[in-house]
Amino acid sequence: MSFNSLPLTEINHKLPARNIIESQWITLQLTLFAQEQQANSVSHAIVNAAYRKAEKIIRDAYRSQRQQKMEQQQEIERLRKHTLEELEAEWLERMSNIY
DSSP: OOOTOOOOOOSOOOOOSSSSHHHHHHHHHHHHHHHHHHHHHHHHHHHHHHHHHHHHHHHHHHHHHHHHHHHHHHHHHHHHHHHHHHHHHHHHHHHHHHH
């Protein structure tokens, strides 16, 4: 529906009691209708933008979480390898002292 037409059934206010509807009143109703449509359009745009931003934040959080988990696993593997090398060196040293 365009902003230039408004069926009388769409008017949210009570019609004037007189038999003739003044053009100023209809113009006011059209203006109010257009403003309401504009406000609805803007509010939908704001909500959609907020939704997209929230989705991006969630995706970034998941990505960061996966990256941190990978880094943690790499650190655990590095520590495990380092510990194994130290224990192996210690064991070899003990064995060389025994024989």
